[in-house]
Amino acid sequence: MTKPESEWTWKEIPVGNVILEPGNASAYRTGDWKSFKPVLNKELCIHCGLCYIFCPDMAYNLNAEGYFIADLYYCKGCGICSKECPTKAISMVVEEEEK
């Protein structure tokens, strides 16, 4: 598995900056870009999956209980899911900075 970019020295970078490990973008945490995070009100959720379909980062996954939940490791907080949700079940909440 790849390592964070801050740990690479210039001598370790493959010739031509070629990425040799397929799919390693999944290791990249885009979740720390966000200032708002989506919070689901399960009482309003109708399990339509529109949030899952519209999410541009494929951050949504179906959990064992049948709810679509955003993986905050990837979610950039764009708010598209909240905008598209037909029952207004997803609200965007200010994410508190990690101490």
Added chain:
Amino acid sequence: MAKRVGMEVSIAAAEAVRQANVDVISAYPITPQTHIVEHLSEIVANGEMDAEFFCVESEHSALSVCVGAAATGARAFTCTSSQGLALMSEITYIASGLRLPMLMIISNRTLSAPLSIWNDHSDTMSIRDCGWIQFFVENGQEVYDHVFVSYRLGEDRNVLFPVIINMDGFILSHVIEPIELIEQEKIDQFLPPYQPLHRLHPDRPVTMGAFALPGIFAEAKKAQEEALRSSMPKITETWKAFGDMTGRYYHPVETHKAEDADTLLVTMGSCSETASVAVDKMRQEGRSVGLVKIRLWRPFPFDELKKAALHAKQLVVIDRAISVGACGPVASEVKAALYGYDQRPSVYNFVAGISGRDVTPSDFIKMVDKAEIEIEEGNKEGYEIYGVRE
């Protein structure tokens, strides 16, 4: 015994590309480069060469095709001039950043405006910093020879860089010169098939040309910079191997009667031959003048230049391009190479021969005369465009 035949230099360049077993040729016609690709398209159409010839819609596409071809592991070739190179410039940085070996011959021509088709070095100086290995050649034989040198060097696992051969447009590209052609068996021995380190192949997927955030960009650029600088031993080694095969030895910086000279002309490209005639004439008159010729432009041979020029009292540096608002680009580099030494020659810079204006042996003598007088009078770092009507 190798054959020595009279042929147009552009045709000799195309013949070298055929002999180098190039897989992909992609180019767009522009004067004065056209004869090279024209001849190559004939060779490919006649079935004399097993290569794909791409007729593209612009030079930007021409070099993009070469990048794509090289990324799959093919041996690629393109050539261009002037505005065509300017249009390619975006892709030149990409080819070197991706460390993809390929060869581009630039038939050097002036950049507009004013519009001109004639020769100078303003086109190639516009991409000076693009990270390719960059040669300048003096004559047709050197163009032909450097095609093989460039592929063997660029494809070396310890190098992996694209290579530019700069040859003066018209002055070289359109003249007929005696060229010693090398037997195919010798070339096949000198230039083995390209074995890419990484390539685009479905069996082993890789990503090329990925995004780099500020946190890793400097490391990536440092790796490229170190690789280009440290390719110097491979460059001299490749020239040595080529010399052992043909008897023609090349060096990053070459000299003519320079060892004991007080005044040194410093030149690059085809005007070096004219300058050597001027040096011989001045030597006959008892003057202490020699010549230093820069063959390798990138990576710049700082040490070699210092060894060749540091002992002189003055250097007369001839530039065939202007860095408008500064001075000639060769003079800038020469000054940088010598700056660290207390005992260093004065550097007088002439921009001469821009846009194809002839520079004759007597012009070189006049420039040496002028520089020696100016330096004597205290103008030690002069810069002027030679021969401009006041």
